[in-house]
Amino acid sequence: MLSYIKFSLLVCLALLAYSCEDDYLDTRPTDAISATDALATEANMELIIRGMHRAMYSQSQTVLPGGTAVGNTARANEHYWVPLGDNLAGGLIHSASANNLGWLDQAQWTSHTDQTSLTVEVHWYHRYNIIANSNALINRISEGDLPETPRLLNILGQAYAYRAYAYLSLVQHYAKGYLIGNPSTDPGVPILFSSETPFESAPRSTVQEVYDQINADLDAAISTFENAAPRPSGNAFDKSNLNIDVAWGLKARTALASGDWETAAQAAVNARQDYPIMSEADWKAGFNTTLLPEVIWGSNVIGTETTFFRSYFYLASNTFNGSQVRNNPKIADRRLVDAIPDTDYRKDVFLINAPNSNLSAANGEGGFTNNTNPLYPTEEEFEAEIARLASEWGWTSAHNTHPYMHVKLRQQNPGGIEPDDIIYMRSSEMYLIEAEARAYMGDIAGAQEALRPLGEARDSAYDVTQYDTEESFIEHIKFQRGVELWGEGFLFQDKIRWDDPIDHGANGGSGASETLYQDGYFQERPSQNDDWVWKIPQREIDANPNLTSADQNP
Structure with a gap:
């Protein structure tokens, strides 16, 4: 099972060879670092944790090598998985056809429903990569021969929390939702405890068993963090580290998803204590840095990382300078935006009256000749507003505009290609x-x-x-x-x-084009529609002796 995970521990260390200040002169080749050495000391295990932080946003071939789909450059992990939730569900709406990185395929529901797709494969293997690294740390520390210092407990707490995070992501994508199914009998995902190859697991556990494991890991993380060294603060990288607040937040999400309302409420209160609600200025600043006061957890993306045209902002922002953005401004559901009161400043980040400048707009209303907005009675006024928006928000003259486009997500350098932080x-x-x-x-x-x-x-x-x-x-x-x-x-x-x-x-329509969206234009509710459950990668079924074609999701 999971044959690609055998590379993960060493790769995570290799990722750190030129990014950690304390070890930047270490030029040993990847294969010179054994698993025994990697787990020999607190310092080395801390490098594994830092490698896991970086693997959250690195292009997948740096985490899952091998020259196959799971090592494809087209998925930079959380850069892709975070906005995918809104893309799949129809919140982040495409205004024109642009299918870079399969982003339109996702909106059309032709990717996660295909067991051979890059999406289902990379997501599956990335999550199990996190689990394998977490297992290696948990299993090594549980041997009990290392001094139990606050620093070691911090590493252990992060490993437990990471493992819970990965299992929650897996069971929420590759299994039926807890509240709409029968968790005690519905098939979940395999639970893996091994930290050495060949990473064999049991067959698919039930959804309930997976949630039980998630909760056990989160409880272990919380109790471990209580005696651990605190997370540092003041640097954007610090919030890449998981701490007790992250564990409580994951506990709140898990409980909410499973209908454990009392636990969800109390865990949410515990998680947010030290993170004040943002001001209007902070909320409108672009959501591009983990230094925002509300951020409990996020990836501080190294500016030199080559995720430029694979980044969150390339897929979801309207200011990134890439063809996916220039040709296809992302708009919000107009039913949602129109319902926001004028007294709510969040409405300001949705440009309701932006001219439709795109002659290739999916709604066929692009260009001044198709303009129906009385705010722009002449072509000069239409073009002047397009220029004004570009000047105000920092995109280029090549960027198209569209009614209901958003400016919520913006890079620190609008109009550029640098990847910024990802907020989780x-x-x-x-x-x-x-x-x-x-x-x-x-x-x-x-x-x-x-x-x-x-x-x-x-x-x-x-x-x-x-x-x-x-x-x-x-x-x-x-x-x-x-x-x-x-x-x-x-x-x-x-x-x-x-x-x-x-x-x-x-109810008047979201603004999405049925012609463009195809199957994604309407999907029946999850309790009546198996397509909400992602397919298990066919390559996993072929390689895993504990899975057969009968285990594939319908």
């Missing part, structure tokens, strides 16, 4: 988790109070008391998550948890 967890998400969990517990007053700080920070006229029933409050939570977390990758799992369909044509 913010305190705002934790307010939303607590509020949703309390609503499902029937505690509407508690849910209102949980959401009030976030709502009032974003909207000067916010009144949470108008949502005074479970039904109205949950609908409001869906709206708030849609606005607050837009573009940050949560929508696919949200729809599975809520058992909501994708319907771009309902």
Whole structure:
């Protein structure tokens, strides 16, 4: 099973050979570093952890080598997986045809439903790569012959949290959603404890067994972190490290996904304590740095990394200088944007009245000759607004514009190609988790109070008391998550948890083109639609003696 993981430990160390200040002169070849040496000391194990941090955003061939699909350069891991959640679920909408990196294939639902696709393979092997590295650290430390120092406990806590993160990602993509299925019998994913080749595992565990493992790892991480060296602060790299707050945040996500409302609410409170709600200026700054005060966890991307045209901002931002962006401005669902009150400053990052300058726009309304916006009665005014937007937001004259395009996600250097940081967890998400969990517990007053700080920070006229029933409050939570977390990758799992369909044509339409979106234009709710579950890579079924074609998801 998982034959490519055998390279991971050594590769992670090799990645660090020129990025860690303490070891930048170490020029030993990769194959000169044995697994025994890698796990011999705290310092070496810390290098493995740092390699895992970097592997979160490196192009996949640096983590999963071998010259095959799993080592393909077209996936730079979290640069791809984070925005994919919004791309798949129809929140991040394509306005024109541009299929770089298979990004339109994802929106059309032709990739994760194909067991031979690059997406299902690289995601599967990357997550098991994290698990194999975590296992190596956990198993080595559990031998008990190393002094139990705060530094060693920090390494161990991160390994437990990383393993839980990877299993949660796997079971949420390759298995039926916990709340819409039968977790005690639904097939989940294989659980792997080995830290040496050949990395054999049992067959697919049930969804419940995988969630039990996730919770056990998170509980171990939290208890370990309580006596561990604290995470450093003040540097953008520091939040690449997992700490007790990250573990609590993962606990909150896990509990929310499985309907353990009380645990979800309390874990969310624990996770967010030291991360104040951002100001308007911070919220509008582009979401491009882990130094934002709300960020609990994220990758500090090294500026010299060659992920430029593989980066999060290339796929999701409208200011990146790449063809995927210039030819295809990403727009937000106009039904969501139109529902944002004018008193809510988050509305400002959606350019409702941007001219449609793209003659190849999927809606056929590009160019001044097709303009119907009364704000631009002449071609001169139409072109002047296009130029003004380029000047204000930093994109080039070659970038197209489109109504409802966003400027939420912007690089620190708009109009450039540098990859910026990737944010994985913010305190705002934790307010939303607590509020949703309390609503499902029937505690509407508690849910209102949980959401009030976030709502009032974003909207000067916010009144949470108008949502005074479970039904109205949950609908409001869906709206708030849609606005607050837009573009940050949560929508696919949200729809599975809520058992909501994708319907771009309902209620006046989202703005997506049915011709462009094809199968992605409408997808029935997850409880009635097996296509929400990703296919297991065919190469895994072929290579793993514990899996057969009967184990493939329908």
